Structures are given as C-alpha cells and as structure tokens.
Amino acid sequence: MKGWFDDPYKQQLLEQRIAPSHGAKKRKPAEQTDAMLRNNRLATSENNRRNRSFSSCPFNEVACNKDSNGSYKQQPSRSKESDSNSSCDIQMYFKPFQENLQRDSTSPVTPNHEEESWSFSSIENDEHQLVTRKIDEDHERQQTSLVVAELINEIQQYKQCMKEKDNKISQLETYLSRSKDFIRQLILESETKKRIESKKWLDEQSMRLGRLMLTRQGTGIKEYWEPGSCFRETERRLEALRERMEVLDAEFIENGDNENSNSSSCRFIGQENEAILARRRSILLEEEKQLLLERRTLENERLSMMQELRRQREESASRFSNFIVLSHQYLLVKLVGKGGFSEVFKAFDLNEFRWVACKIHQLNHYWTEEQKSNYIRHTTREYEIHKTLEHPRVVKLYDVFEIDENSFCTVLEYCDGSDLDTYLKAKGSLEENEAKLIICQVLSGLLYLNNQPKKIIHYDLKPANILFKDGKVRIADFGLCKVIDAVGDRNETTELTSQGAGTYWYLPPECFASDDDVPQICPKVDIWSVGVILYQMLYGKKPFGHGLSQQQLVQQGLVHGCPLVFPDHPNISEQGKNFIRRCLTCRVDLRLDVHQAAFHEYLRS
Known part of the structure; x- marks a missing residue:
C-alpha cells in the first residue's frame, strides 16, 4: 500500500473530494486514455473504502462515525501493520490541509456527502461520454476504412478495366493500321494492273482506230x-x-x-x-x-481513246501520279480531269474507307504575290460557300487542307459515272423524256441554292459540270458561284465583278455589258443555262454559236442575243419548245425564275 498515493490521478481525486468543503474550486478530470479510465474505476472503489476509515478523524489515526444521537464518536484505529503504514502516509498527505483547517476553525470537519456524490456522478458521466465518443469514433473510423477500402477496390478495378481497354484499343489500332496497309497494297496492285492494261489497250486500239x-x-x-x-x-x-x-x-x-x-x-x-x-x-x-x-x-x-490517251499523258506529267498519300489519309489513284490550274484525282479515303475526288489547286510559280493572293481568296470563298451545302443534287465537300506553300487540296464526293458532256458526245442527242428527267434534277439543285438565306448563283452551269452518280445528277464546280447578300424579293441582283469568266455559250446577254457599267445579275442566269442545256440534249447542238469559239462568239455579237431556231428533226413537243423559249428570253423580267422553272407544268406533266 506504500505507493497508493503516488498516482497523480488519485491525488487529484482526493483534492476534489476535500477542497469543496474549504471553498476550493471544483475540478473535472481531464480526458484520459482507456488504460487510465480502467485505473480510475479501481481507484474510485478503493478510495471509497479507505475514506470511510478516516473521514471522521482526518488529523489522527482514528476514524469518525455517527452514533444513534447524531454525534460523532471516536473509535480506535486499526492495529494492523499495513494499516499503520497507510495511516502515516495519509497524515503526511493531509498535513497542509490540517494547518489550514486549524487556523479557520476548531470545529470538527463534517464531510459533504452531496458534493462527494456529485463529484463521482460527474466523473462517471464524463467517463461514459468519453467511452461513447470513443466507440462512435471507432465505429466511424471503421466505416470510413470500409468505404476507403471499397473505393480503393473500385479504383483498382477501374484501372484494370482501363488497362484492358487501352490494350484493346492499342490492339485495334494495330489491326486498323495493318488493314489500311493491306487495303493500300491491294489498291496499288489493282490500279497498277489497270494502268498496264490501259496502256496495252491503247496500243491495240491504235492499230485499229x-x-x-x-x-x-x-x-x-x-x-x-x-x-x-x-x-x-x-x-x-x-x-x-x-x-x-x-x-x-x-x-x-x-x-x-x-x-x-x-x-x-x-x-x-x-x-x-x-x-x-x-x-x-x-x-x-x-x-x-x-x-x-x-x-x-x-x-x-x-x-474515248483520245480522252484516255490525253489523260495518261497528263497523269504521267503530274507530280502526284505515283500513288501519293496526302494528309496521311487520301491515296491518289487516278487522274480523272485537269483544268487550267487544278488537277482532279480519284482517291481512296483510308480513314473513312470510301472513294473521294481530290481537287489539287496549284499556284503558278510565275505569278506575282498579288495574283497568288487573289487565287487563294477566290478558292477560299468557293470552299466557304460549298462547305455549307448539303443536298442530294449537289456534290458534297468533305475536307480542305494545304499540301505545300504553292498547292492545296479540296476533297469532294466522288461520282463514279461520267459527266453530261461526255454522255452527249457518245449519244448525240437524248429522248425528250430522258432530257426532262435530267433537267428536273438540275432544277432541284438550283432550287436548293436559291432557297438559301443568301441566294447562290452557280454561274458556270454546263454539261461538263453536271455529273452522274448511280444514275442520278450531281451539280459540281462552284468556282465561279456568286452570293447575293440582299434578302427579300426573288429578283435580287448582285454585281458581276468577274466579267469575262465562265463559258460563253451558256451565259445570258446581261453578263456581257457593252458600256462601262458593272453588270447586274440574278439567279435567272442559271435558268438561261438550263435552257441551253435542254436544247443541246434534245437537238445535239448548242442553240447559239455551235461550232464557234468563244472569241468568235464575241466578235460576231452572238453573246448579246440572236433569234432562237428549232430544227425540224427531231420532233419535240410544243410544250417543250415553249419552256425553252421562256428560259432563253433575253429580257430578264420576262424570263422564268428558278421557282417557276422548277414547278413548270412541262416538267411536272
């Protein structure tokens, strides 16, 4: 029992029990660990037992008890050796308190059992709260640990899933790359074989034709x-x-x-x-x-032989003829056409797996910077107009990209059929019903252009710019198209700033102003072209200046209008002739507009 009061917690407990009777301020135990809480419970029960032995005699080795009359009486102290040692320790501990009590009063000390019970109950409540809080914290910590473990497990699963997907994507990319290489190799072998066969065919036909x-x-x-x-x-x-x-x-x-x-x-x-x-x-x-x-x-x-022969010569002279892949996507296969400053190649899109037409624009090295800038501005304007168009009768524009500082490429929808010009040269003339069917499709495309928020004039409508795909008409080449900025009436006009451009046989007289004024044109320009094309399909020749050059047309004044004559053969219906007359009227105000022509009774009958 010698070291019983060496515990600081027990000393604090005794101070709380005794100090209230002398005006000392109550203290509440501080938060302790679980081991100290268990020691507190044992110390409390031990203190209760020992306090009963010396509560009535704090200054002697005796204990105080009440008798039947309510007064205190002294009882002799215990004579056991262990108790004597404890009594000495207690006296030494309470010596300072004895001196204070003797100065204050000579009356015996009366223990305050109410404050003692409050102190013990407060301690028990605090201990219960601490234990409850500890249990809640442990439970919350356990739940948090479970949630974190679940999240870590899910993250691991997601990482594993993403790793598997990345591996799958990498594998698919490898397969795709191999497929592209395989397709490219097949196309190269096929087209190389076709080129050899074409040259062989030309050699054979040269002996015959x-x-x-x-x-x-x-x-x-x-x-x-x-x-x-x-x-x-x-x-x-x-x-x-x-x-x-x-x-x-x-x-x-x-x-x-x-x-x-x-x-x-x-x-x-x-x-x-x-x-x-x-x-x-x-x-x-x-x-x-x-x-x-x-x-x-x-x-x-x-x-056909001459066209193929010229095509092969132009293809051999082109710097893009050796199956070049542009923009890591478009495999150039065959030259299908050549203009003044552009070449059109049939190409295969290795990303979308479809045939396309790549129109390569090349700037002339001898041009000045101003000429190059004007050409680039012109083609950029064509692209900006064309990219917004989406109609079954208009060739689609897919992509535009730069090749080098002097060339760039526009990627268009590929039309596997020929153009109307080649078709007419092969057949001479067409039946009236077939010609009507073609003109109806052309007018359908023009009606779409005319219904745009800012109306579009094609301005270069001719048989060479009417293509066939799966037997259906596609309008191509918007290089000379005009946009009417005004919105409102059907007959809005715009200035013709590029006078002299276009194909003269298919342009109306208002495009050739003889004075210094800038010509004003409207969508009825395309209706004149429709009339010329329909006449050419029915009779096998142009209505004005057939067989003449554009220079001769201007010299003879035929561009300013001339009488329209219908041959006796073939026999065309009067309704068809009247439709052509309404389209080829020199006066713009009397000419059919796009809506009137598209819904004309001749075409809808």
Whole structure:
C-alpha cells in the first residue's frame, strides 16, 4: 500500500473530494486514455473504502462515525501493520490541509456527502461520454476504412478495366493500321494492273482506230489524228458504195432514155429495170446507213481513246501520279480531269474507307504575290460557300487542307459515272423524256441554292459540270458561284465583278455589258443555262454559236442575243419548245425564275 498515493490521478481525486468543503474550486478530470479510465474505476472503489476509515478523524489515526444521537464518536484505529503504514502516509498527505483547517476553525470537519456524490456522478458521466465518443469514433473510423477500402477496390478495378481497354484499343489500332496497309497494297496492285492494261489497250486500239500524232506548224506544235485499219476499211467501203451509187444513178438515166422510146416492149423493159434499180438503190442506202452507223461507233471509240490517251499523258506529267498519300489519309489513284490550274484525282479515303475526288489547286510559280493572293481568296470563298451545302443534287465537300506553300487540296464526293458532256458526245442527242428527267434534277439543285438565306448563283452551269452518280445528277464546280447578300424579293441582283469568266455559250446577254457599267445579275442566269442545256440534249447542238469559239462568239455579237431556231428533226413537243423559249428570253423580267422553272407544268406533266 506504500505507493497508493503516488498516482497523480488519485491525488487529484482526493483534492476534489476535500477542497469543496474549504471553498476550493471544483475540478473535472481531464480526458484520459482507456488504460487510465480502467485505473480510475479501481481507484474510485478503493478510495471509497479507505475514506470511510478516516473521514471522521482526518488529523489522527482514528476514524469518525455517527452514533444513534447524531454525534460523532471516536473509535480506535486499526492495529494492523499495513494499516499503520497507510495511516502515516495519509497524515503526511493531509498535513497542509490540517494547518489550514486549524487556523479557520476548531470545529470538527463534517464531510459533504452531496458534493462527494456529485463529484463521482460527474466523473462517471464524463467517463461514459468519453467511452461513447470513443466507440462512435471507432465505429466511424471503421466505416470510413470500409468505404476507403471499397473505393480503393473500385479504383483498382477501374484501372484494370482501363488497362484492358487501352490494350484493346492499342490492339485495334494495330489491326486498323495493318488493314489500311493491306487495303493500300491491294489498291496499288489493282490500279497498277489497270494502268498496264490501259496502256496495252491503247496500243491495240491504235492499230485499229489510229493514233494521235504531233506535227510542227510554224513555231507551234499541232496534234492530228492518223486513222487506223478500221477507219481506213470503213472509208474504203463507203467510197466503194458511193461509186456503186454513181453507177446506179447512170443506169437510172439510161433506163429513162429507154422508157421514152415508142416501142411498147422497150417501155415494159424500162419499167422492169426501174423497179430493179430502185430495189438495188434501197439496198445500197441500207448498206450506207449501216456503214455510217459503224463509222459513228468508231468515232465514239476514237473519242474515248483520245480522252484516255490525253489523260495518261497528263497523269504521267503530274507530280502526284505515283500513288501519293496526302494528309496521311487520301491515296491518289487516278487522274480523272485537269483544268487550267487544278488537277482532279480519284482517291481512296483510308480513314473513312470510301472513294473521294481530290481537287489539287496549284499556284503558278510565275505569278506575282498579288495574283497568288487573289487565287487563294477566290478558292477560299468557293470552299466557304460549298462547305455549307448539303443536298442530294449537289456534290458534297468533305475536307480542305494545304499540301505545300504553292498547292492545296479540296476533297469532294466522288461520282463514279461520267459527266453530261461526255454522255452527249457518245449519244448525240437524248429522248425528250430522258432530257426532262435530267433537267428536273438540275432544277432541284438550283432550287436548293436559291432557297438559301443568301441566294447562290452557280454561274458556270454546263454539261461538263453536271455529273452522274448511280444514275442520278450531281451539280459540281462552284468556282465561279456568286452570293447575293440582299434578302427579300426573288429578283435580287448582285454585281458581276468577274466579267469575262465562265463559258460563253451558256451565259445570258446581261453578263456581257457593252458600256462601262458593272453588270447586274440574278439567279435567272442559271435558268438561261438550263435552257441551253435542254436544247443541246434534245437537238445535239448548242442553240447559239455551235461550232464557234468563244472569241468568235464575241466578235460576231452572238453573246448579246440572236433569234432562237428549232430544227425540224427531231420532233419535240410544243410544250417543250415553249419552256425553252421562256428560259432563253433575253429580257430578264420576262424570263422564268428558278421557282417557276422548277414547278413548270412541262416538267411536272
């Protein structure tokens, strides 16, 4: 029992029990650890036992108890050795308190049991709160640990899932890259084989149809066609047929002389010979018709051959002919057309896996910076207009990108068919119903352009800019298109700042102003072009200046208008002729507008 009061907590407890009776301020135990709380409970029970032994005699080794009368009486102290040691320790501990009490009062100390009970209950409440708080904190800590563990587990799962997806994406990218390389290799092999076969076909056809030769004429070089064996054979047969026709005509004349004789038998023989000669003539005419048809077929084949021959020459001269991949996406396969400052290639889109048309614009090295700037501004304007258009009758624009400082590329929808110009050269003329069907589709596209918030004038509508894809019409080449900034009436006009551009056979008179004023044009410019194209499809020739050059058109004044004449053959309906007249009216105010032409009864019948 010697070290019982060495515990600071027990000393604090005794101070709380005794000090209130002498006016000392109560103290509440500070927060302790779990081990000290357990020691507190044991110390409390021990103090209660010991306090009962010395509460009535704090200054002696005796204990105080109340008797039956309510007064205190002394009892002898315990004589055991252990108790004597404890008593000495207690006296030494309470010595300062004894001196204070003797100075204040000589009356015996009366213990305050109410304050003692309050002190113990407060301690128990604080201990209970601490324990409860500890339990709550442990529970909350445990729940937090579980939540954190779950989150860590989910994060690990997400990381594993993302890792698997990254591996899958990497694997798919590898497959995609291999697929692109495989497709590119297949296209290269196929197109290389086609190029070889095309050259072989040209060599074979050159013996049969002829070849394109070059000859020097003055200071320039001129092309001329040297006929092949088939052409020579057809011409020989036609020449022989014409000789036979001349002989037959001579026999007709001789037979006519015999009919004029007075002999009845001669007249009878003359009538028989006339019938025979007429039959022979009809046979010769049939043979001539067949030969002319064969020669027309040969002419079409020769035309196709010449186009392919020029295409191969231009393709060989192009710096983009060696299956170049532009922008890591577009594999150039075949040159399909060439203009003044541009080349159009058939290409394969390795990202979208589709065929496209790449129009490569090249600036002339000899141009000044101002000319280059004007050309770039012009093509940029074309791109800005074209990229907003989305219609089944308008060629789509997919992409625009720069190749180098002197060239850039626009990626367009690829049309696998020919253009209307090539189609007309092969067929000559079309049936009226077929021509109406084509014009209806063209007007559908023009109606879409005219219904834009700012109306668009194509201005360069001609058979070469009308393409076919899956048998359907597509309007192409918006390089000369005009935009009307005004909004309102159907007949808004805009200034023609690029006078002299375009294809003269398909432009109306208002585009060729003779004075110094800037011409004013409206969407009815395209309706004039529609009338010219419909006339050309029906009759196989242009209505104005057919066979003349653009310079001759200007010199002869045909661009300012001339009478419209309809040939007798083929037979076209009066409704169709009236529609063409309304489209080719020189006065703009009397000409059909886009809406009137698109919904005209001739096309809707």
